[in-house]
Amino acid sequence: MAFPKHKDSIATDDLSRPKKEQEESLSQREREKKREERERSEMASQPGPLTNWPWHRLGNFKYVLLAPWVAHSMHQFVTRKREERDLFNFLTLPFLLLRLLYSQLWISYSRYQTARSKRRIVTKSLDFEQVDRERNWDDQIILTALLMYVVNLVLPAAQKLPWWNTKGIILIALLHIGPVEFLYYWFHRALHHHFLYSRYHSHHHASIVTEPITSVIHPFAEEFVYFLLFAIPIIPSILCGDGSIVGVAGYLIYVDFMNYMGHCNFEMVPNWLFRIFPPLKYLMYTPSFHSIHHTKFQANYSLFMPFYDYIYSTCDKTTDSLYERSLKGREEEKTEVVHLTHLTGIQSIFHLRLGFASVASRPFISGLYLWIVSPLSYLLVLLTWIFGTTFTLERNKFNDRSMETWVVPRYSFQYISRLEKGRINRLIEKAILDAEKMGAKVLSLGLFNQGEELNRYGDIYISKNPSMKIKIVDGTGLAAALVLNSIPDGTKRVLLIGKLNKLAYYLSLVLCQRKIQVVEIMHKDLYEFLKLQMPQKMKDFVLLSDSYMSKVWLVGEDLRYSDQMKAAKGVHFIPFSQFPPTTVRKDCIYNSTPAMVVPKAFENLHCCENWLPRRVISAWRAAGIIHALEGWETHECGENVTSIDKVWDAALKHGFAPFSLASEI
Incomplete structure (x- = not known):
């Protein structure tokens, strides 16, 4: 093996180990935990000078700073003769865009792997605070572009x-291996002195569970020093007349690659590389090598080449064993709950956890920045339709139970198509059987993955697979409970409008049982159905009318704005659909779609579910979790509905809280 295990190694991650070894290392793990808490408590306790980036107040308008340089570069390229054009200057903007795309691909790939891979190194929870802190990962790319323009302007040798240039590329490699790695090692150790750590470097170490972009999250002053270090190979090669476009761009791509790989939180460096060339162990670090630095703080300081850690005895003793265990993979806890959702609008793919991290951490709104990538959106629609298969989006944990969210790669508009019905049903059925095979106890159907025309609210899958043990949940009981608890006290009459579904029928029955009149607008079929289902003494509580005078409206999908305009001022709109109204009136009250605030113990939730706020999940997703927590051995699909009181009490017992637009998250 390339990484032999040390006899006295101590595991720093959560991978499975022999019980005796766990007991022996318990006291040391406790000491490490206390040190970790102490280190984190020092975070930015005394922010130093130049902590903030110069353009931090500009937000996304920071890209405007590049405009004069880009305009000047393009003007020169267009107006000069071909032999006088400066390609290095002109290609600075395309190179910036390439690095932005390259970084985003690393983000998506890393999140995809950590959602499904057994090679995760640290299994602690990622939270919204970290996503917000790492939102400005592109600052260093903008700074690089600005410095490239400046260097090109002030150094004649950097022009044309x-x-x-082979000689220049060799020089860059040697200067990196020598001065850059050596100076970085000692600068990094200095950053862990209390004075500098509390003022600067603690900002980076706030992220215990690292992502690729964690590597570039530093205060401005610290990042600027790194830029000076990385300029050591580039500037001399240019001044010596050996600079080249490939040399400069290639070196920066190398820095990006090693930075992102080392912070991706899953082991991806194959063991055979070290078997073929054993010295590579000292020339290239691995994600598990650097993860120790983020969990233990006082070890593994090297930049990309660990040989200085070996020379100065700062390489942690568990480095080799952690690499081996991470590469082998952990024994995953059995996933008990799977929530099956799908893509919604054309741009919703960018709101996934695998898409734009900062966008996914906020309720989905179709903004200008998403319209800019519309051509890519339509291309992805085609690719998901041709090659798409259900994939794991998110992995959560609550009360020692593991749960996952899976995505059917189909958009809302495709669920309306009769041609797609068969394909979608096959994808859903395969997902159910896959969840059954992996040992899941409950699968909840979200959004359009349930419906009368599509699959009889999931009942079709039970009919086709009668021996199936996994329980299918459509969430009708909990959704109904949330809608009913949203109706203001003292309400005697509600208006039901919009597309009818199983939930609408059930709500109408319960409301009539509670002696609340249900007014149907042009829903003669529902009116007649309820008349047949109800005892004689309750039939007077369901009315068929063309009046819009009710103060409380229960609204389903396909609610038209023209219908909303018929409501009186101050009407209370309460959706019973999974999708909110597309347009709203400012003089009326609108509730959220049925949803619940998750307990604080709900882990690894760092993206928003569609249009819902942070740490809020849909009633249909929550219903599956509660079903598993309670260990109910019945399906809730087809004609079956879980008792409202039963599921409501269970939800509150486990710490879930009803969400309204006035809720404090």
Whole structure:
């Protein structure tokens, strides 16, 4: 093996180990935990000078700073003769865009792997605070572009660089291996002195569970020093007349690659590389190598090449064993709950956890920045339709139970198509059987994955697989409970409008049982159905009318704005659909779609579920979790509905709280 295990190694992650070894290391793990808490408590306790980036107040308008340089570069390229054009200057903008795309691909790939891979290194929870802190990961790319423009302007040798220069590329490699790695090692150790750590470096170490972009999250002053270090190979090669476009761009891509790989929180470096070339162990670090630095703080300081940690005895003793265990993979806890959702609008793919991290951490709103990538959106629609298969989006934990969210790669508009009905049903059925095979106890159907026309609210899958043990939940009981508890006290009459579904029928029955009149607008079929289902003494509580005078409206999908305009001022709109109204009136009250605030113990929730706020999940997703927590051995699909009081009491017992637009998250 390339990484032999040390006899006295101490595991720093959550991978499975022999019980005796766990007991022996318990006291040391407790000491490490206390040190970790102490280190984190020092975070930015005394922010130093130049902590904030110069353009931090500009928000996304920071890209405007590049406009004069880009305009000047393009003007020169267009107006000069071909032999006088400066390609290095002109290609700075395309290179910036390439690095932005490259970084985003790393984010998506890393999140995809950590949601499904057994090679995760640290299993602690990722939270919204970290996502917000790492939102400005593109600052360093903007700074690089600005410095490239400045260097090109002030250094004549940096103008009209050739595409390739072998001597210059060798010089860059040697200067990185020598001065850069050495100076970084000692600068990094200095940053862990209390004075500098509390003022600067603690901002980076606030992230215990690292993502690729964690690597570039630093205060401005610290990041600027790194830029000076990385300039050591580039500037001398240019001044010596050996600079080249490939040399400069290639070195920066190398820095990006090693930075992102080292912070991706899953082991991806294959063991055979070290078997073929054993010295590579000292020339290239691994994600598990650097993860120790983020969990223990006082070890593994090297930049990309660990040989200085070995020389100065700062390489942690568990480095090799952690690499081996991470590469082998952990024994995952059995997933008990799977929530099956799907894509909604054309741009919703960018709101997934695998898409834009900062966008996914907020309720989905179709903004200008998403319209800019619309051509890519339509291309992804085609690709998901041709090649798409259900994939794992998110992995959560609550009360020692593991749960996952899976995505059917189909958009809302495709669920309306009769041609897609068969394909979608096959994807859903395969997901159910896959969940059954992996040992899941409950699968909840979200959004359009349930419906009368599509699958009889999930009942079709039970009919086709009668021996199936997994329980299918459509969430009708909990959704109904949330809608009923949203109706203001003292209400005697409600208006039911919008597309009818199983939940609408059930709500109408319960409301009539509670002696609240249900007014149907042009729903003669529902009116006649309820008349047949109800005892004689309750039939007077369901009315068929064309009056819109009710103060409380229960609204389903396909609610038209023209219907809303018929409501009186101050009407209370309460959706019973999974999708909110597309347009709203400012003089009326609108409730959220049925949803619940998750307990604080609900882990690893760092993206928003569609249009819902942070730490709020849909009633249909919550219903599956509660079903599993209670160990109910019945399906809730087809004609079956869980008792409202039963599921409501269970939800509150486990710490879930009803969400309204006035809720404090």
